[in-house]
Amino acid sequence: MKLIHTSDWHLGHRLYNYDRADEESRFFGQLAALVAQERPDALLVSGDVFHSGAHGNDVAKSFTDRLLEILAGSPDTVAVVIAGNHDSYSRLEISQSLWRRCRVHVLGTPGETADGDADFSRNVIEIDGRGLVAAVPFCHPRNFPSVRGAVDDDRQTAYFRGLRAYVEGRNAAHLPTVLAAHLAVGKETDFTGQTKLAVIGGEECVEPAALGLGYDYIALGHIHCPQWVRGSRRVIRYCGTPRAIHFDEDYPHGVDIVEVAAGAAPVLRTARFEPLRGLRTIGGRDGLPFEDALKDLEAAELPPETYVRLNVVVAAGERIPVEWTERARQMSASRGFRFCLLNPVRPAAEPQSAAQGARLTMEALKELSDEEVLTILSSARKMTDRQKELLRGLMTELSASEGVGGAVR
Numbered sequence: 147m148k149l150i151h152t153s154d155w156h157l158g159h160r161l162y163n164y165d166r167a168d169e170e171s172r173f174f175g176q177l178a179a180l181v182a183q184e185r186p187d188a189l190l191v192s193g194d195v196f197h198s199g200a201h202g203n204d205v206a207k208s209f210t211d212r213l214l215e216i217l218a219g220s221p222d223t224v225a226v227v228i229a230g231n232h233d234s235y236s237r238l239e240i241s242q243s244l245w246r247r248c249r250v251h252v253l254g255t256p257g258e259t260a261d262g263d264a265d266f267s268r269n270v271i272e273i274d275g276r277g278l279v280a281a282v283p284f285c286h287p288r289n290f291p292s293v294r295g296a297v298d299d300d301r302q303t304a305y306f307r308g309l310r311a312y313v314e315g316r317n318a319a320h321l322p323t324v325l326a327a328h329l330a331v332g333k334e335t336d337f338t339g340q341t342k343l344a345v346i347g348g349e350e351c352v353e354p355a356a357l358g359l360g361y362d363y364i365a366l367g368h369i370h371c372p373q374w375v376r377g378s379r380r381v382i383r384y385c386g387t388p389r390a391i392h393f394d395e396d397y398p399h400g401v402d403i404v405e406v407a408a409g410a411a412p413v414l415r416t417a418r419f420e421p422l423r424g425l426r427t428i429g430g431r432d433g434l435p436f437e438d439a440l441k442d443l444e445a446a447e448l449p450p451e452t453y454v455r456l457n458v459v460v461a462a463g464e465r466i467p468v469e470w471t472e473r474a475r476q477m478s479a480s481r482g483f484r485f486c487l488l489n490p491v492r493p494a495a496e497p498q499s500a501a502q503g504a505r506l507t508m509e510a511l512k513e514l515s516d517e518e519v520l521t522i523l524s525s526a527r528k529m530t531d532r533q534k535e536l537l538r539g540l541m542t543e544l545s546a547s548e549g550v551g552g553a554v555r
């Protein structure tokens with residue numbers, strides 16, 4: 147079975163208030179060309195289709211139109227799309243029945259019966275006699291459906307164990323089996339470009355074995371840096387984002403083409419995608435004094451409309467002057483760049499408490515999703531589940547009333 151594994155599209159994402167619709171169009175064009183060339187049996191989208199659950203109708207229409215175009219170029223390809231933590235599972239599933247007529251399986255939640263027990267049949271798709279895909283959307287560990295007869299108190303672990311047993315029982319033809327999921331796996335995972343607190347929700351990553359042993363390939367979403375999960379014998383894979391979402395995602399982006407055979411190691415190739423605009427940090431990781439960073443910005447040989455961030459060294463307690471930002475903005479405009487922010491970098495030798503180290507600038511805070519903000523607040527305030535749900539509801543109502551932001555689960 148041949149797969150194209152992709153995830154974390156974050157459609158509708160605005161980078162420091164810059165609209166990125168034309169960049170998304172470039173990505174869709176590249177993906178459509180690849181699918182038409184490779185003719186995979188399945189296109190797996192492992193969550194975070196949208197950046198916000200309350201995305202605009204124009205973003206939803208773009209997703210619908212472009213996914214149909216992609217599949218039109220490969221008439222035998224089946225698409226499997228699961229919800230991530232940024233997605234609204236209910237909005238994804240609203241057209242589920244109609245999507246299925248177009249060879250698209252959209253799953254927002256783990257299937258369950260009216261009694262709240264796991265219904266694994268709703269989350270396992272057979273791909274035209276070529277293989278089985280078990281698709282598990284993002285779900286809080288305590289919210290997984292219960293599994294009858296499970297003795298493990300961990301609902302998430304019990305669910306994945308029960309799902310694996312169901313897949314084995316259904317696979318009489320010994321077809322290749324694939325698990326698609328959206329969660330953090332492996333304590334040694336590379337979180338480059340992501341706030342670890344926001345990524346794992348303040349909880350431990352699950353161990354690879356918790357997903358169930360025996361799959362021929364596990365297609366994960368959630369972590370933006372492409373990588374094999376350590377300790378998985380090159381079976382569990384994060385394909386990463388097809389384009390950079392934030393400045394710290396300084397690594398290649400694309401999608402994976404995977405050949406999967408029963409009982410054999412997956413054979414993987416990565417297709418790199420060229421972005422319409424790049425993201426460049428002036429000053430490097432350690433930062434520069436402002437005047438030096440400004441000179442480097444003036445001398446930078448970058449394509450027009452490159453997004454730029456300046457890492458500027460500031461002393462403890464020092465604030466970035468407003469005029470610095472204005473000068474950097476004007477310099478960027480004169481060079482044809484898209485200025486985003488001045489990012490303060492404190493000397494590493496300065497002692498910081500854990501709370502100080504986790505502080506975010508106002509500009510960086512604006513880039514966080516509702517779910518990431520909720521995670522940080524709930525962890526800092528040690529909120530109960532009930533308090534978190536109340537805050538989540540308020541945030542969702544506010545987003546809906548403003549027409550921006552994101553409904554979160």
